[in-house]
Amino acid sequence: MFGRKQDPPPTVDAPVVDEPPQPVPTGKGRPTPRRKEAEARNRRPLVPADRRAAAKEARAKARVQRDLEYQAMRNGDERHMPARDRGPVRRYVRDSVDARWNLGEFFLPLAAAFLVLQFVTASTAPVVAFASLVVLYVYIIASMIDAWLMWRGLKQRLAAKFGDAALLRGLTMYAVLRAFQVRPSRLPKPRVKHGQHPA
Structure with a gap:
């Protein structure tokens, strides 16, 4: 009990053993989604949430396209003319x-x-x-x-x-x-x- 402290036993290095390589997963790593889930993810609303903003954006795009076609017909640029004039x-x-x-x-x-x-x-x-x-x-x-x-x-x-x-x-x-x-x-x-x- 009051004796001298014993030294710890000497450690011996364990031999290094090569572990076999882990197999590389060949699949996509995730389960295939169910058809219902895929359809729900790809579903887009037929009517946008904000109809006024969508209509305003569509009118702006149409106006830009009309201006582009009008300028093309004035300067002869066939790339932007309407299809009936190309x-x-x-x-x-x-x-x-x-x-x-x-x-x-x-x-x-x-x-x-x-x-x-x-x-x-x-x-x-x-x-x-x-x-x-x-x-x-x-x-x-x-x-x-x-x-x-x-x-x-x-x-x-x-x-x-x-x-x-x-x-x-x-x-x-x-x-x-x-x-x-x-x-x-x-x-x-x-x-x-x-x-x-x-x-």
């Missing part, structure tokens, strides 16, 4: 219409002038008013014949240049409506002058 066929149609003198492009100013003349002379000179109306109708018929002749020649040139597959649906109205627009108001803006027919 492509070499539509460009060729526009250039062909713009290079030609069309009766239709003078229709709106002449119609406005004839209607004013008819309104002014309706009570004072009914013969002049009737004559102006007849001349206006004759001009409309002549403009339609001119547009038909334009499209007939343009269709042949399109088929020769791009093949029959280029004669897409709606191309006739695209050309005729452009021919009836006043030249400064045409969009996309004309790239050629009168007489500069595309090759």
Whole structure:
């Protein structure tokens, strides 16, 4: 009990034993989610929580897109034009219409002038008013014949240049409506002058 303190026994280093490597997990490390859980996680509400904010955001995006398309039609950047104005066929149609003198492009100013003349002379000179109306109708018929002749020649040139597959649906109205627009108001803006027919 009161004897001297004994020294601790000497420690012997244990031999180092290489542990076998732990197997690497081959799976994804987590259980596959149940179908109901996956569907619930991917579900999006059909109606957003804040309808006013969503509508405001949609209007802002639409306005930005419209401004981008309008600027593209003014400066000729086809990448941002509406889909109905893109492509070499539509460009060729526009250039062909713009290079030609069309009766239709003078229709709106002449119609406005004839209607004013008819309104002014309706009570004072009914013969002049009737004559102006007849001349206006004759001009409309002549403009339609001119547009038909334009499209007939343009269709042949399109088929020769791009093949029959280029004669897409709606191309006739695209050309005729452009021919009836006043030249400064045409969009996309004309790239050629009168007489500069595309090759």
